[in-house]
Amino acid sequence: MRAARSHASTVQSAFKSDLVRAFSSTRTLGDEKSINVVSFNTSGKREQETLAVPAAGNEPVTPPGQDIEVAAQPLKHELFDKLSPTMQKFTLFGKVAAITGGGRGLGYNMAQALSEVGVKGIAIFDVQQELGEKSAQHLSAQTGVDVRFYKVDVRDKAAIQQAVQDVATHYGRIDILINAAGIADSNVKAETYPENMFRRLLDINITGTFLVAQAVGQQMIKAQNGGSIINIASMSGSIVNYPQEQSCYNASKAAVIQLTKSLAAEWARHNIRVNSISPGYMDTALNRVPALDAQKRIWMDNTPQKRLGAVDDLNNLAVYLASPGSSYMTGNNCLIDGGYTLW
Numbered sequence: 001m002r003a004a005r006s007h008a009s010t011v012q013s014a015f016k017s018d019l020v021r022a023f024s025s026t027r028t029l030g031d032e033k034s035i036n037v038v039s040f041n042t043s044g045k046r047e048q049e050t051l052a053v054p055a056a057g058n059e060p061v062t063p064p065g066q067d068i069e070v071a072a073q074p075l076k077h078e079l080f081d082k083l084s085p086t087m088q089k090f091t092l093f094g095k096v097a098a099i100t101g102g103g104r105g106l107g108y109n110m111a112q113a114l115s116e117v118g119v120k121g122i123a124i125f126d127v128q129q130e131l132g133e134k135s136a137q138h139l140s141a142q143t144g145v146d147v148r149f150y151k152v153d154v155r156d157k158a159a160i161q162q163a164v165q166d167v168a169t170h171y172g173r174i175d176i177l178i179n180a181a182g183i184a185d186s187n188v189k190a191e192t193y194p195e196n197m198f199r200r201l202l203d204i205n206i207t208g209t210f211l212v213a214q215a216v217g218q219q220m221i222k223a224q225n226g227g228s229i230i231n232i233a234s235m236s237g238s239i240v241n242y243p244q245e246q247s248c249y250n251a252s253k254a255a256v257i258q259l260t261k262s263l264a265a266e267w268a269r270h271n272i273r274v275n276s277i278s279p280g281y282m283d284t285a286l287n288r289v290p291a292l293d294a295q296k297r298i299w300m301d302n303t304p305q306k307r308l309g310a311v312d313d314l315n316n317l318a319v320y321l322a323s324p325g326s327s328y329m330t331g332n333n334c335l336i337d338g339g340y341t342l343w
């Protein structure tokens with residue numbers, strides 16, 4: 001049996017479509033001592049190994065079900081004068097944000113957070129039409145903020161250029177970009193990694209991040225109002241996850257971090273700040289399935305805070321990075337991982 005250890009697992013549950021390997025519990029929920037890891041190589045051959053699960057109580061790691069929907073609440077402008085100067089710097093009255101991958105998950109939660117600090121408009125860019133429309137409608141209804149959905153695949157340069165132009169025309173400005181669209185392949189061995197999968201992931205995670213930043217950057221430079229770009233990288237851009245193989249995802253996120261620094265240096269003269277957020281293992285709705293409970297115990301056991309990140313745990317940092325409160329901060333990669341990368 002191979003012992004479970006630090007950097008034990010992955011985000012594959014949030015990206016099921018790319019999952020090649022599956023973890024399955026060998027015991028009943030709450031009593032796992034070990035889990036079987038079954039993988040299928042590209043020839044379809046089945047391979048199996050066993051991982052030891054750290055001791056835990058009987059309680060499930062997370063209750064099954066969806067994220068608890070917390071309604072966003074708008075910030076009333078009349079409150080602005082009552083805020084202290086420091087608090088005023090955290091507000092974004094009159095600003096407009098675009099958020100890729102804003103249809104759900106971390107992107108949607110950060111959209112909610114921006115809607116609570118005064119933005120006048122939010123453009124959700126996502127490849128999923130129905131999901132994106134629903135999210136935009138939902139957030140508008142909750143807050144009265146003008147939230148619009150744009151169907152954009154971040155690999156499609158023409159669609160990106162068109163959407164960014166439409167945002168600038170409709171709202172009259174674009175001040176904030178959050179690049180949250182991304183996918184993951186995991187449990188794919190480097191020696192057999194299919195070229196088409198490798199290229200696809202890089203196309204979405206790194207080229208997509210660049211193309212959207214470029215289109216929005218061009219608008220910001222033209223408008224001469226400066227701006228803030230926030231790229232969602234991952235702790236996988238700084239460490240190698242263990243035991244699963246995910247070389248392409250890790251490389252893509254390291255590239256996002258270095259792209260962030262490069263753009264920050266180039267565009268500082270245009271008063272555009274560029275920073276990245278690197279989340280650790282996040283407890284998103286998609287991985288709230290009992291079959292993953294044992295795996296989550298390994299993730300948590302290797303996290304000093306002994307929990308996964310909540311889906312809204314990036315929100316306040318996103319607000320800070322978007323706001324004048326962080327005006328001297330650029331080119332930074334901010335880890336939010338409950339301390340996972342410390343060990």
Ligand SMILES: NC(=O)c1ccc[n+]([C@@H]2O[C@H](COP(=O)([O-])OP(=O)(O)OC[C@H]3O[C@@H](n4cnc5c(N)ncnc54)[C@H](O)[C@@H]3O)[C@@H](O)[C@H]2O)c1
Pocket residue numbers: 011014015100101102103104105106107125126127128152153154155179180181182183184204208232233234235278279280281282283284
């Ligand atoms: N969930 C985690 O544990 C975790 C950890 C570290 C980093 N991240 C990163 O955070 C970001 C968001 O992750 P999430 O957990 O919210 O994922 P998610 O799958 O819930 O949401 C991603 C969103 O991006 C959209 N998207 C995917 N491909 C796209 C494309 N080609 N064009 C436009 N939109 C596209 C999806 O439709 C979806 O709405 C990703 O970049 C991911 O790599 C997530």
